[in-house]
Amino acid sequence: MTVGRVIGSDAIEDARRRGRLIVEVMPGDIVTALARDSAERLGLKLVEGPVEMPAPVRTDGNTAMRRVLYRRAPKWQAPSRKPRTARRLAKLALIGAGGVGGNIAHLAAMADMAAEIALIDIAPGMAAAAALDLNHATGITGAGCRCVGGETLDMVAGAEVIVATAGRARSPGMTRADLIDVNARVIRQAGEAIRSEAPNAVVIVVTNPLDEMTVEMLRATGFPRERVLGMAGTLDSSRFRHALARAAGVDPADVEAMTLGSHGEEMAPIPSRATIKGRPLDVFLDPAQIDACVTDAITGGGQVVALKKMGSATIAPAHATIELIDHMRGARTGAVPVSVMLKGEYGIDGVVVGVPTHLGDGGLIKVEELRLTGAETTALQDAAEAIRTRLGL
Structure with a gap:
C-alpha cells in the first residue's frame, strides 16, 4: 500500500x-x-494526479543535422541570455523641489536612474539644499548620480526627461480646477524655458489641475503630443488598487486595476478590467463594496488634503511619476495610464485625458484602446468634455 x-x-x-x-x-x-x-x-488549483506531461517535441534527423551545421558556421552567434536592463538617463530635471519634486529626486537618486538630477525651485536655496542633501546620502547608498540645485529654469538644458511639479497646491475645500489660473502662469513660464533650453526632452506634468496643465504645457512648448505627458492615471490607479485590496483583505500586489479619465471629479476607475488574484471583482466583493472603492479612489487626494490642512499628497505622486519614467527607460513594460492629447481614440479628439498607453524613450508610443463597458466609455467621454469646457476649447 x-x-x-x-x-x-x-x-x-x-x-x-x-x-x-x-x-x-x-x-x-x-x-x-x-x-x-x-x-x-x-x-491555486488542486488537481488530481498524476498530471499527464506534454509529449516531447521530436525533430527529424535532417532538421537536427541542419541546426548542428548552422551552429558550427563561423558567423553564427549564440543568442544573448542577458536579462533586460533599464536605460540610465543622462539627465533628469525637476521643476519644483517641494514635496513631490523632492520625493521624485530622492526615489530617482536611490534607483540611480540618471547620471545627473537637476532640481529647480524659485525659493532661494531650497533646490540647492535638497541636491546637497541627496549627494550626502550617496556615501550610504552608493548611488552614482550627481544632484545639482538652483533657481533658474535654464538648468533644464540637456535634460532627457523634465518633470514639472511647480505650482500652488490645494487647500481644504478647493478642487483641482480652482488652481487653473494661478498654475497656468507657472506652466507657461516653464514651457517657454523648456522649448528653448531642452527642445528634445519629454515633459511629464504633475502640476494641478493636471489634465488642463498638460494642455498648457503642449501650447507653451509646441512639442508633439508624444513628448508631453500628464501623470495622473498611475496615481489614481494606485489609490484604486489600494482601496480594492483593503476591501477584499488581500495584498495590493494581488490586485490589477486601472483608472482613466480626468485627475479630478470626472475620474473614471474601470471595474470591468480589474481583477483580484486574477479573478473578476465580484468574486470577492459585492456591488456596494466595489462602488465604495471607486469613490475612495476618486476622493483619495482630497482625503490627504483634508488631513494635511496645508498642501496635498507628495509621496504617492512621486512614486507614480517614477513609474512613468521607468516605463520610458525600459524598467517596466505593458500599458500604463497617462494623460495625453487624444486624436480620435475612444471617440475623443483635441483634448487631454487619461488613457492606457505604451511608453518608450521618446515618450508616447501608442494609445491602447481597451474594450470598456458602455458606462465606462461614457464616463471617459464625459471627463473629456468637462476638461474641454474648463479650458474653453
Whole structure:
C-alpha cells in the first residue's frame, strides 16, 4: 500500500512562492481543510494526479543535422541570455523641489536612474539644499548620480526627461480646477524655458489641475503630443488598487486595476478590467463594496488634503511619476495610464485625458484602446468634455 503525503497550508504557500498555478494531488494524498482554504484564497488549483506531461517535441534527423551545421558556421552567434536592463538617463530635471519634486529626486537618486538630477525651485536655496542633501546620502547608498540645485529654469538644458511639479497646491475645500489660473502662469513660464533650453526632452506634468496643465504645457512648448505627458492615471490607479485590496483583505500586489479619465471629479476607475488574484471583482466583493472603492479612489487626494490642512499628497505622486519614467527607460513594460492629447481614440479628439498607453524613450508610443463597458466609455467621454469646457476649447 502506497503511503500518501499530507498536504497542508505550508505546501500551498510554498507552491505559490514558486510561481505554480496548480498543486498535484496524487492517489493516497491527504489534503487538509486549511490547505484547501489556502488554495482557494491564493487562487491555486488542486488537481488530481498524476498530471499527464506534454509529449516531447521530436525533430527529424535532417532538421537536427541542419541546426548542428548552422551552429558550427563561423558567423553564427549564440543568442544573448542577458536579462533586460533599464536605460540610465543622462539627465533628469525637476521643476519644483517641494514635496513631490523632492520625493521624485530622492526615489530617482536611490534607483540611480540618471547620471545627473537637476532640481529647480524659485525659493532661494531650497533646490540647492535638497541636491546637497541627496549627494550626502550617496556615501550610504552608493548611488552614482550627481544632484545639482538652483533657481533658474535654464538648468533644464540637456535634460532627457523634465518633470514639472511647480505650482500652488490645494487647500481644504478647493478642487483641482480652482488652481487653473494661478498654475497656468507657472506652466507657461516653464514651457517657454523648456522649448528653448531642452527642445528634445519629454515633459511629464504633475502640476494641478493636471489634465488642463498638460494642455498648457503642449501650447507653451509646441512639442508633439508624444513628448508631453500628464501623470495622473498611475496615481489614481494606485489609490484604486489600494482601496480594492483593503476591501477584499488581500495584498495590493494581488490586485490589477486601472483608472482613466480626468485627475479630478470626472475620474473614471474601470471595474470591468480589474481583477483580484486574477479573478473578476465580484468574486470577492459585492456591488456596494466595489462602488465604495471607486469613490475612495476618486476622493483619495482630497482625503490627504483634508488631513494635511496645508498642501496635498507628495509621496504617492512621486512614486507614480517614477513609474512613468521607468516605463520610458525600459524598467517596466505593458500599458500604463497617462494623460495625453487624444486624436480620435475612444471617440475623443483635441483634448487631454487619461488613457492606457505604451511608453518608450521618446515618450508616447501608442494609445491602447481597451474594450470598456458602455458606462465606462461614457464616463471617459464625459471627463473629456468637462476638461474641454474648463479650458474653453
